Amino acid sequence: MPVPEHNRGPRGFYGPTDSVDPKRLIPGVTVRRYTETIPGGRLDVIAPCCGRMARLDGDWMHDAHLVLCAACARTYDVQILDENDGGFGAEFVVRDERPVLVRRRGVVSWLAGQHPAG
Ligand SMILES: [Zn+2]
Known part of the structure; x- marks a missing residue:
């Protein structure tokens, strides 16, 4: 029986049609996804964690991208x-x-009062 594609890399590899449990997205895991070119010469890619889109600009074919x-x-x-x-x-x-994400304003607290909204 052939080795499943998932087991190829030391940390795991998922192909473009494989669904991935977000708990398995540990550092080093590789996930392939399909993309879509859009007008204006940009490229939409789909984040493996939740399916949201990231839109790449510029020389997306040759650049390395840090996506958050x-x-x-x-x-x-x-x-x-x-x-x-x-x-x-x-x-x-x-x-x-x-990363620790910044949350929305509006919390009534001493700290929020130090930085009133513009
Ligand atoms: Zn996500």
């Missing part, structure tokens, strides 16, 4: 792969950072 999902507080290194069929894939590698 502000909903899930996850960070990824993203590289674009030419599928040689007219389409592009995105390879997400989960990073170590788990």
